[in-house]
Amino acid sequence: MQKGNVRLVIVLAAVAVAVAGLMVVLSQLEGGGSQETFADIPQDYTTLGREDAPVEIQLYEDFQCPACAQFARETLPELVEARVEPGEARLVSETMAFLGPDSVSTARAALAAGEQDRYWQYAYLLFENQGAENSGYATDEFLTNLAEETEGLDVEEWRAARDDASVDKELEAVQKRADAAGVQATPTIVVSGPGGEEMLRGAVPIEEVERAIEEVQRS
Amino acid sequence: MSERALRALLALTAVAGVLISAYLTWTHLRGVVPVCVGGGGGCDVVQTSRYSEILGVPVAALGLAAYAGLLLSAALKGETAALLGLFVALVSALFSAYLTYLELFVIGAICQWCVASAALVAACLFLCVLRLLRTGK
Numbered sequence: 269m270q271k272g273n274v275r276l277v278i279v280l281a282a283v284a285v286a287v288a289g290l291m292v293v294l295s296q297l298e299g300g301g302s303q304e305t306f307a308d309i310p311q312d313y314t315t316l317g318r319e320d321a322p323v324e325i326q327l328y329e330d331f332q333c334p335a336c337a338q339f340a341r342e343t344l345p346e347l348v349e350a351r352v353e354p355g356e357a358r359l360v361s362e363t364m365a366f367l368g369p370d371s372v373s374t375a376r377a378a379l380a381a382g383e384q385d386r387y388w389q390y391a392y393l394l395f396e397n398q399g400a401e402n403s404g405y406a407t408d409e410f411l412t413n414l415a416e417e418t419e420g421l422d423v424e425e426w427r428a429a430r431d432d433a434s435v436d437k438e439l440e441a442v443q444k445r446a447d448a449a450g451v452q453a454t455p456t457i458v459v460s461g462p463g464g465e466e467m468l469r470g471a472v473p474i475e476e477v478e479r480a481i482e483e484v485q486r487s
Numbered sequence: 488m489s490e491r492a493l494r495a496l497l498a499l500t501a502v503a504g505v506l507i508s509a510y511l512t513w514t515h516l517r518g519v520v521p522v523c524v525g526g527g528g529g530c531d532v533v534q535t536s537r538y539s540e541i542l543g544v545p546v547a548a549l550g551l552a553a554y555a556g557l558l559l560s561a562a563l564k565g566e567t568a569a570l571l572g573l574f575v576a577l578v579s580a581l582f583s584a585y586l587t588y589l590e591l592f593v594i595g596a597i598c599q600w601c602v603a604s605a606a607l608v609a610a611c612l613f614l615c616v617l618r619l620l621r622t623g624k
Contacts, residue, residue, distance in 0.1 A: 271492045273566070275621070276570065277570070277573070280570060280573065280574050280577075281577060283574070284574055284578045284581065285575035285581065286580045287578045288568075288581035288585070290575075291541060291549075291578075291582050291585075292582070292585050294542055295538055295541050295546075295585075297542070333489075334520075334535035334536070335519075335520060335531065335535055337535055337536075337537075338535035338539075342540075371578050372510070387557055396537060398536075399595060400529070400594065400595040400596040401531055401532065401596075405595075425511065450535045470517070470519055471535065473516070476525045
């Protein structure tokens with residue numbers, strides 16, 4: 269190789285390292301949404317949005333389910349901003365715990381946060397910090413750290429609510445509702461309104477949820 | 488090995504990469520779980536992790552663009568094409584190494600498709616270096 273070419277290859281390699289480094293930095297940026305997404309929107313336990321909203325969106329999810337995390341990151345923030353915040357739809361999280369022990373502990377923790385109407389903020393943090401399925405990542409320390417990060421959550425009250433029997437009853441009730449609705453996997457999104465009901469499966473993009481909302485709005 | 492043979496090998500490797508990354512891009516955009524060959528189930532965890540996108544662009548789509556660049560480099564003759572190939576392969580190999588680190592030590596799950604892609608990228612880099620040494624003579 270000629271001397272000039274060697275210099276060119278060295279420059280090229282340096283630029284390649286810089287480009288790869290930039291990509292690494294960009295990949296560290298957080299995904300869509302934040303706890304702020306849910307601020308100033310009415311919350312009641314696992315419901316987000318106005319009670320009189322004409323459309324209800326039930327979100328069957330498991331905190332260990334990777335596709336649920338993808339939906340929470342890529343579709344949910346836009347859906348909340350476009351439909352829930354203006355009062356056109358309300359979201360109801362149907363917390364399931366069928367993937368294993370970490371599903372149960374994360375569900376209990378989120379429902380306990382729901383007792384203080386901080387369910388959605390806590391759920392956001394759970395999905396952002398989701399670990400590998402049934403790896404035992406949802407330790408008491410992990411869940412408490414997230415509780416401490418949840419804006420406006422009284423951690424002591426949350427800790428007491430986590431062991432409450434009402435949480436078990438809620439998990440059983442959700443499982444019954446899921447069975448009745450024919451939910452086979454998570455996430456399953458059931459959109460209902462004056463024009464009927466639409467069921468979506470998987471981490472669907474916002475366009476599919478919008479289409480379902482428009483469908484059920486027709487009376 | 489002749490430059491022609493190296494380009495042919497690079498093209499074959501890049502086509503395999505295009506197929507893998509196109510499949511992963513499709514599953515990501517459709518929100519479906521990729522079929523994880525050989526079991527393990529780590530593909531869905533990796534593919535839906537917060538690291539699966541950069542500024543809203545699926546990492547798999549970036550991989551698709553990189554393999555397309557390598558394919559273009561293989562299709563063209565000469566030193567400029569060889570340099571283009573080396574540049575794309577080097578960026579891809581470095582980023583691929585970072586993604587493998589994330590899988591092993593941050594996400595805690597392994598996606599066989601991603602491992603296959605990392606191996607293909609390493610092979611592309613090797614072929615691109617050999618090609619440049621041949622064309623630069």
